[in-house]
Amino acid sequence: MAAELQEEFGHAAQLVPGGRGEFSVWLDGVCVIAKTGDAFPPGYKVIAAIHKACGTQNS
Numbered sequence: 001m002a003a004e005l006q007e008e009f010g011h012a013a014q015l016v017p018g019g020r021g022e023f024s025v026w027l028d029g030v031c032v033i034a035k036t037g038d039a040f041p042p043g044y045k046v047i048a049a050i051h052k053a054c055g056t057q058n059s
Helices: 002-009 044-052
Strands: 025-028 030-034
Touching: 002 044, 025 044, 030 044
Parallel strands: none
Antiparallel strands: 025 030
């Protein structure tokens, strides 16, 4: 996932350890997507959520 984010946005993702099974993506202090239930969100949904939060479109 970090490599996908680097390629899409040109910035390195920062991994911050959380609780067991925790997965959330934060941008400027706002959670833009998080794991729900047992499933991690697929990469394309993470990228789409970041684009939405930034007001940009997927390339």
